[in-house]
Amino acid sequence: MKYALFSGCRTGFDIPQHPKSAKAVLSRLNVQTQELDFGCCGYPAKEKNLDAFLLLAIRNLAMAQAHNLPVLTLCKCCFGSLKQAEYYFKNDPDKQVRINSILQKEGLYYDGGVKIHHMLTLLDREIDQDLLRQCITHPLDGIKVAPSYGCHALRPSTITGFDDRPNAPTIFERIIALTGAEPVNWSRRLECCGNPLLEKNSSLAQTFILEKYKTAEQEGADIICMACNYCHMQFEHGRDLILKSGSTPPIPAMLITQLLGRAMGLEKDRTGAETAA
Template identity: 30%
Template sequence: MQYTYYPGCSLHSAHKGYDESCKSVFEALGCSLQELPDWNCCGATIYMSNREFTSLAVAARNLALAEAQQQDLVAPCSACYRVLNKSNHYFHNSGELLEKVNGCLAEAGLHYCGTVRVRHPLDVLINDVGLEIIRHQVKKPLHGLKIANYYGCQIVRPEHVFDDCENPMTMDNLFESLGAENVYFPFKVSCCGGMLMTTTENVALRLSKEILENARENAADCIVTTCPLCQMNLEAYQRRINRVYGTRLSMPILFFTQVMGVALGIDEKRLGISRNFYRCERLETIARSASESHYATTVNA
């Protein structure tokens, strides 16, 4: 299976670990990712909420470039995924809008017909590759690892394309089949504060604190997420949360592809786990252990 890959700005700078692990996991499962040539920033929430039409035109440039590749577009960053998906949705709804946008794209010699499908890696892994095939590739089952699955807002809302918007289960099912234990985690789709962390910090710190504390109360070893901004807020601001609220949190926050990569027996260096601030000891023990080749058969029996 071949996909066009749209890494987005944050995967090229602050979240290289997500980029590296995403590529490694797809490669291990026999899917190839080809980076979209000369992609531009999707515009993110900021552009979308401020200059809507301009943001649609900016997103349309990426979609038009992706259309030439004739493959599904995979966007791992939740904000990119949501913006590209939402713009696509707008274009499907209004031919007039698409025409106007095409008028702008024509300045650069581009044209978008509206045929691209925007996908999230989680969606691709569950619905295209399938849990059965993933389970057969497991080299180091995640036995004993307690995971809090944190989906964040933007992959399930506002359009719930591949999962429920109040109680998504795709990531829970994925890690269950990899042998991990999912802890009770009612904050799985709560907001971490997003962009507010820079502008109205006190509000965002409180939201992030609630998520982190809930994961700790439920004895999770780590929080696993799909969104770079959530990872940043929960991980990089933990010290500040500890200072402001007097808590003693040191919760590792990992990307779902990083944890998955460990289960698939991929070398830690190719997953960028060392780029995270907090080490997850149980995951490191699993990564060091010898690989088991009979995992899929034992599960089936």
């Protein structure tokens, strides 16, 4: 199995542990990855210029198509953007012509059909579950984990196809359970982390993330787990706010790839994970 790994723009400086831990976990599962010269998924441009959003996103899919590879995203914003761009492109012949005429300048062309996976959908649907269980050599027995779903993979469900129950998803809990940990039925698991609001209404964005930390701990979680670059940055921001306030340090928040790495017995320097509860 081989995938074009779409790490996302922010990983290089902000979250290098995300692709690092993903590669370490995937290697254990005999999954090969190739990093192409991908650009932005288009997410920041989506609300300002639909054509620019589509061009940015479809260029990435055209590159994957040229290498005959499906795409594997680590970030739910990137996943949602690529899935929506594929949908809009497929259903608008005029935009197909316009975008391909621009892509031609780079020797690229896209006619649709590249498969787009998020790390969770890959683990849940493409990886042999017996193999995944065999790789769990250090099960996280007795640890309670609260999944933070993130917004952009779930909706619109008819386009993303992330979970067949978008209002009551279980895909994240299934992966957590494979590590031996106990998924927490967290009341705020589907709520926004607040990152999209950070530059527009920082006070509201901070309220969102602080409430997520607070309720996860109140509802018995030992760890909060996310599978999105932007969610991870927001949880780091929330942790800094809590520490600066002089309050007790919050429970750890980590990426699903780091949680899996811990359950697989991978060294911390391969996952970038701090010691958790």
